[in-house]
Amino acid sequence: VVGIAKGVGMIEPDMATMIAVLLTDAEIASGPLDALFRRVVDRTFNCVSVDTDTSTSDTAVVLTSGAAGPVDEAEFEQALATVCEDLTKMIARDGEGAETLIEVRVTGARDDAQAKRVAKVIVNSPLVKTAVHGADPNWGRVAMAIGKCSDDTDIDQEQVTIRFGDTEVYPTRVDDDALGRLSDYMRGDTVVIDVHLAIAAGAATVWGCDLTDGYVRINADYTT
Amino acid sequence: VVGIAKGVGMIEPDMATMIAVLLTDAEIASGPLDALFRRVVDRTFNCVSVDTDTSTSDTAVVLTSGAAGPVDEAEFEQALATVCEDLTKMIARDGEGAETLIEVRVTGARDDAQAKRVAKVIVNSPLVKTAVHGADPNWGRVAMAIGKCSDDTDIDQEQVTIRFGDTEVYPTRVDDDALGRLSDYMRGDTVVIDVHLAIAAGAATVWGCDLTDGYVRINADYTT
Numbered sequence: 001v002v003g004i005a006k007g008v009g010m011i012e013p014d015m016a017t018m019i020a021v022l023l024t025d026a027e028i029a030s031g032p033l034d035a036l037f038r039r040v041v042d043r044t045f046n047c048v049s050v051d052t053d054t055s056t057s058d059t060a061v062v063l064t065s066g067a068a069g070p071v072d073e074a075e076f077e078q079a080l081a082t083v084c085e086d087l088t089k090m091i092a093r094d095g096e097g098a099e100t101l102i103e104v105r106v107t108g109a110r111d112d113a114q115a116k117r118v119a120k121v122i123v124n125s126p127l128v129k130t131a132v133h134g135a136d137p138n139w140g141r142v143a144m145a146i147g148k149c150s151d152d153t154d155i156d157q158e159q160v161t162i163r164f165g166d167t168e169v170y171p172t173r174v175d176d177d178a179l180g181r182l183s184d185y186m187r188g189d190t191v192v193i194d195v196h197l198a199i200a201a202g203a204a205t206v207w208g209c210d211l212t213d214g215y216v217r218i219n220a221d222y223t224t
Numbered sequence: 225v226v227g228i229a230k231g232v233g234m235i236e237p238d239m240a241t242m243i244a245v246l247l248t249d250a251e252i253a254s255g256p257l258d259a260l261f262r263r264v265v266d267r268t269f270n271c272v273s274v275d276t277d278t279s280t281s282d283t284a285v286v287l288t289s290g291a292a293g294p295v296d297e298a299e300f301e302q303a304l305a306t307v308c309e310d311l312t313k314m315i316a317r318d319g320e321g322a323e324t325l326i327e328v329r330v331t332g333a334r335d336d337a338q339a340k341r342v343a344k345v346i347v348n349s350p351l352v353k354t355a356v357h358g359a360d361p362n363w364g365r366v367a368m369a370i371g372k373c374s375d376d377t378d379i380d381q382e383q384v385t386i387r388f389g390d391t392e393v394y395p396t397r398v399d400d401d402a403l404g405r406l407s408d409y410m411r412g413d414t415v416v417i418d419v420h421l422a423i424a425a426g427a428a429t430v431w432g433c434d435l436t437d438g439y440v441r442i443n444a445d446y447t448t
Binding site: 051052124125126127130131133134136141144145147148210211212213215216217219220221222 | 275276277278348349350351354355357358360372434435436437439440441443444445446
């Protein structure tokens with residue numbers, strides 16, 4: 001499985017200004033290939049957001065020659081997902097003005113749909129995006145973003161756990177030693193925000209990027 | 225009717241980091257006063273968004289001494305709305321890093337709720353906000369934002385009209401003379417985006433501000 005993608009701005013697919021072409025030589029009929037590709041796209045390309053804005057011209061295509069002969073469909077789907085996830089992260093990292101890849105993992109949700117909704121609200125929050133840009137593990141802004149999901153009344157703030165990387169920041173208070181290590185982590189090129197909702201087993205991972213002066217310059221000064 | 229308000233960042237009330245206190249001497253019972261104040265707040269303070277992010281600590285209060293004696297309730301509601309709308313515009317103009325007040329008026333919607341939903345999507349679009357910051361009458365970004373309301377399948381792109389100030393930019397093509405005047409308008413301290421959906425008579429007006437380097441600096445660099 002080989003993939004090529006083009007992304008950058010206006011990226012919250014469903015689909016956005018994105019072209020992705022996946023190539024394989026697996027022998028697999030178009031019906032099953034279409035079905036498994038849709039599942040893969042839903043948890044990769046449709047899980048990225050650079051700035052919430054969308055476009056009309058997205059395309060994700062998978063082509064197969066069949067030359068390799070029959071394949072195990074589950075294994076093939078996983079292989080395709082791995083390539084698509086790599087491309088998705090590259091698209092997010094390549095967002096307009098982006099300096100940091102943000103990965104938001106939500107677990108313990110009522111279902112996968114709720115997990116994806118909460119994760120998207122976090123990755124799209126301008127205040128979370130600027131906090132990451134400023135290398136600040138500001139869990140208050142993550143909690144604020146979760147609180148914006150006002151229809152999700154089953155989320156209990158007292159049960160929520162928030163981590164940056166491997167470090168729990170809420171409800172456990174970070175001591176000074178851990179805060180120093182966390183600051184180093186926040187200055188890296190990837191920041192993982194991990195939220196556990198403690199409701200059920202729903203899970204989702206989405207990708208985005210920090211909000212920078214560069215984003216504003218690219219999108220305000222293009223005419224001058 | 226006198227009002228005082230405090231706003232700035234994290235402003236998409238419902239309610240956000242905002243305190244507004246309205247004072248009057250109208251003689252009006254607390255029941256009717258509460259009801260008409262809720263209507264007024266819904267079309268003023270709850271129609272502003274600086275960055276889509278919300279807070280837990282908003283307050284809008286109206287206090288009356290009753291010293292002025294009985295009033296016509298409809299006239300009083302209009303007077304209260306006028307003061308609240310002025311405060312709302314001041315809050316939006318005072319958004320973090322804001323240089324331009326954006327007023328989005330949507331008319332011709334199926335109902336007022338649809339009009340408000342479409343107007344909020346436009347005023348919250350980072351690409352619309354940066355286009356205004358760059359003084360570009362980029363109607364394509366407004367059309368893109370309307371297109372994000374994917375549940376509103378009754379919006380027909382062929383019937384939509386978009387204006388910046390008094391100048392129609394879609395579907396009518398702007399000639400060079402008008403474009404010159406429009407560029408001057410876009411560099412002003414207030415930009416009105418007017419969208420007519422041609423479905424029915426629903427209408428709403430919301431307020432926001434441009435997205436600037438200043439916003440990013442305020443929200444990324446606060447720890448340094």
